Amino acid sequence: MAVSRVSFGITMITTLIFSIILPAVHAQSMAPAPAPSNDGTSIDLGIAYVLMLVALVLTYLIHPLDASSYSLF
Structure with missing residues (x-):
């Protein structure tokens, strides 16, 4: 009985020792956060394109009204 108690x-x-040590052996460090896929430049570029398109449309809408007061021929 004493042998089985000592063995137990x-x-x-x-x-207990292995249950504490083994998880630490298999632990991995945390992976770094992924780099941002969008740094905002594509949004800024899209806004710039829209503003240029608005300016172009306004220019061509206003220009014929301006040119109609002049006689070209």
């Missing part, structure tokens, strides 16, 4: 105690201590 050694088994429990060994199991």
Whole structure:
């Protein structure tokens, strides 16, 4: 009976030590955060294109009204 109690105690201590140490052995460091896929330049470029298109449309809408007061021929 004493042998089985000592054997059981050694088994429990060994199991406890391994249950504490083994997860630390297999632990991996956290991966770094991924780089941002959009830094805002594409949004700024899209806004710039829209503003240029608005300016172009306004220019061609206003220009014929301006040119109609002049006689070209």
